[in-house]
Structure formats: structure tokens, C-alpha cells
Amino acid sequence: MALISARGLTKSYGKHNAVTDVSFDIGEGETVAMLGPNGAGKTTTVEILEGFRERTRGEIRVIDEDPWHAPQRLRAQLGFVLQATSLEAELSVLETLQYYRALFPNPRPVDEVLAMVGLESEEKVRVGQLSGGQQRRVDLAVGIIGNPRVLFLDEPTTGLDPIARRQLWGAVRTLKAGGTTVLLTTHYLEEAQELADTIMVLSDGKLVAHDSPANIVQLFESETHITFRAKGDSTAALPTSLAESAETKDGLVTLKVGDVIPALKGLLAWADRHHSDLAGLTVNPASLEETYLNLIRQAEEGTAPPTKTTHRGADTHV
Ligand SMILES: Nc1ncnc2c1ncn2[C@@H]1O[C@H](COP(=O)(O)OP(=O)(O)OP(=O)(O)O)[C@@H](O)[C@H]1O
Numbered sequence: 001m002a003l004i005s006a007r008g009l010t011k012s013y014g015k016h017n018a019v020t021d022v023s024f025d026i027g028e029g030e031t032v033a034m035l036g037p038n039g040a041g042k043t044t045t046v047e048i049l050e051g052f053r054e055r056t057r058g059e060i061r062v063i064d065e066d067p068w069h070a071p072q073r074l075r076a077q078l079g080f081v082l083q084a085t086s087l088e089a090e091l092s093v094l095e096t097l098q099y100y101r102a103l104f105p106n107p108r109p110v111d112e113v114l115a116m117v118g119l120e121s122e123e124k125v126r127v128g129q130l131s132g133g134q135q136r137r138v139d140l141a142v143g144i145i146g147n148p149r150v151l152f153l154d155e156p157t158t159g160l161d162p163i164a165r166r167q168l169w170g171a172v173r174t175l176k177a178g179g180t181t182v183l184l185t186t187h188y189l190e191e192a193q194e195l196a197d198t199i200m201v202l203s204d205g206k207l208v209a210h211d212s213p214a215n216i217v218q219l220f221e222s223e224t225h226i227t228f229r230a231k232g233d234s235t236a237a238l239p240t241s242l243a244e245s246a247e248t249k250d251g252l253v254t255l256k257v258g259d260v261i262p263a264l265k266g267l268l269a270w271a272d273r274h275h276s277d278l279a280g281l282t283v284n285p286a287s288l289e290e291t292y293l294n295l296i297r298q299a300e301e302g303t304a305p306p307t308k309t310t311h312r313g314a315d316t317h318v
Pocket residue numbers: 013018036037038039040041042043044045
């Protein structure tokens with residue numbers, strides 16, 4: 001059963017459509033990452049689902065309710081981590097969590113939440129004295145103190161260092177394991193790949209892909225990347241068929257090829273002739289980041305979508 005669904009969701013600001021005819025389903029326990037360039041419509045979509053903005057057209061259900069007319073029983077089942085933190089600097093971490101805890105009918109114990117976000121040692125510290133990364137963890141703690149069934153995270157790790165980011169990912173994984181449905185927006189492809197069961201890509205207000213990370217990467221499966229280290233200009237004599245697809249950066253050669261087997265045969269024969277050991281040889285499908293950039297480029301150019309359909313749940317096609 002879909003816990004969140006959108007059909008034909010459209011939001012206009014004057015003549016400008018920020019979100020156009022977007023449809024999707026999100027199942028109970030699913031973690032969805034929403035990606036898209038600045039201005040693609042991610043925050044607008046999420047804030048409509050959260051009940052903070054009214055849609056122009058379309059049908060929305062969140063836990064079987066219309067969030068814009070959300071009764072209190074829906075609000076009590078949602079958790080939010082908004083893009084900008086709005087914590088009271090003078091309150092301690094403990095006081096902050098006690099304050100928000102009192103607003104919910106079925107909250108989590110404070111100690112449990114502090115442990116989940118790794119802030120046990122900071123409970124007496126005033127929020128204003130915490131680092132940016134620690135404040136973000138308090139934001140997450142506030143988002144989950146009410147024991148939400150659905151958690152919305154808007155760019156939860158922007159500005160965090162890699163260690164703080166991974167700590168926050170750990171907390172999200174714990175929530176996932178406990179069955180919480182999570183919808184997060186992010187600009188970090190690695191974050192989407194690490195956390196999400198499903199990725200949605202928005203471009204200029206339209207949903208241009210909606211599938212698992214693995215399937216999205218396969219949208220451009222015709223492209224495989226063969227990389228190896230080359231000494232000096234030793235790639236100069238690569239056979240023409242390989243040289244055309246070769247890019248060299250900092251001594252690392254990348255061949256972006258369609259047919260892997262002939263390319264590898266040609267490369268091995270070349271390496272044999274030129275006594276190259278093909279140091280650090282790797283053969284990989286295009287990364288999620290490259291696939292994402294291809295998707296956005298195609299969407300902006302209005303060129304034909306990839307042949308493979310990304311189609312999940314709702315009547316959404318790319
Ligand atoms: N209150 C508003 N009034 C008018 N236009 C708005 C308003 N809020 C958003 N927009 C416009 O709607 C479009 C989508 O904005 P939105 O904030 O949803 O994008 P986003 O994908 O979340 O971007 P970012 O990654 O920068 O956060 C943009 O063109 C933006 O300028």
C-alpha cells in the first residue's frame with residue numbers, strides 16, 4: 001500500500017510552473033531520495049506533501065489524508081527536518097527535545113533519540129554552542145522525537161563534514177530498519193546511493209526518472225568506463241577506435257566505450273605491444289553521478305529519453 005501518493009501534482013507561481021504533472025507512489029518503509037538541480041521543484045514538492053504549501057492541481061495523499069487540510073492526527077505521524085535550522089540557541093539539547101516531545105501523543109524516549117543521533121554527551125550543552133554538524137543532528141532528533149511514520153528530510157547533510165554526514169546516515173539507517181518511511185532531498189549522489197531504495201529525479205518541475213539506484217544507473221548501460229594509469233604520453237599510440245573515446249586526467253586514462261569485449265581485446269593487445277602493465281585497471285558501468293548528469297542534460301535539451309523505462313508505482317514515464 002502506498003503511504004504517500006501524488007497524481008498530476010502541479011504547482012504554479014503566477015505563470016511559472018514550479019512542479020508540473022508529477023505522479024508517484026511511496027510505499028510504507030521505503031526510503032526515497034529526490035534529486036534535481038537548484039530550482040527543479042524538490043522543496044516545493046516536499047512542502048506540499050508536508051502540508052506547508054497548497055498545490056495548484058492534482059491529488060495528494062499522505063497516510064490516507066490530504067496534507068493541506070491535515071488534521072492533527074496526520075501531523076502527529078510526520079517528522080520534519082527542514083532546510084534551515086530553527087532551533088532556540090539558549091535551550092540545551094535536552095530541553096529542546098523535552099519541549100518538542102511534549103507536542104506528540106506517542107513520542108520516543110529522549111535517551112533513545114539522543115543515542116540514535118549520537119548526542120548523548122551533549123545533552124546539557126546549549127544548542128547555540130554546538131557545531132553546525134551537531135546542530136543538524138539536533139534537527140534530526142527533533143524530527144524523530146515524535147516517533148513519526150513518515151520523515152521528511154530536506155538536504156539534511158548540506159554543509160556537514162564527511163564524518164558528520166556518515167553519522168547522520170547511520171541514524172537514518174536505524175530509522176529505516178525500524179520501518180520509518182523517509183523522503184529526503186539531496187544534492188549528494190553518494191547520499192542517495194547510500195540511503196535510498198528509490199531515487200526520483202526532478203528537472204524543471206518534471207519527474208524525469210523514478211527507480212532504484214541500480215536501475216537508474218542502467219539507463220545508460222551502453223556506456224562502460226575502462227580506466228588505467230598511463231605513463232607519460234604512452235596512450236598516444238592507442239588504436240583509433242579506443243583513442244576516440246579516451247580522456248586522460250592526472251595520468252588516469254578513461255575509455256568510455258559501448259562494446260566492452262572488443263574494447264578490452266583491443267586494449268590488451270595494445271598493452272602487450274607497448275609493454276604497458278595497465279596499472280590500476282578497472283571496468284565499471286557509468287556511475288550514478290554520470291547517469292544523473294546525462295538525465296538532466298537530456299531533460300534540458302528535450303531530447304529523447306533513454307530507451308529503458310523507469311516506471312514505478314504511479315503512471316510516471318521517462
Ligand atoms: N514562494 C515562491 N514564489 C515564487 N516562486 C517560487 C517560490 N518558491 C519557489 N519558487 C520557484 O519555484 C521553482 C522551484 O523551487 P524549489 O525551491 O522547489 O526548487 P528546489 O529543487 O528545491 O531547489 P534547491 O535545490 O535550490 O533547493 C524555482 O524556480 C523557484 O524560483
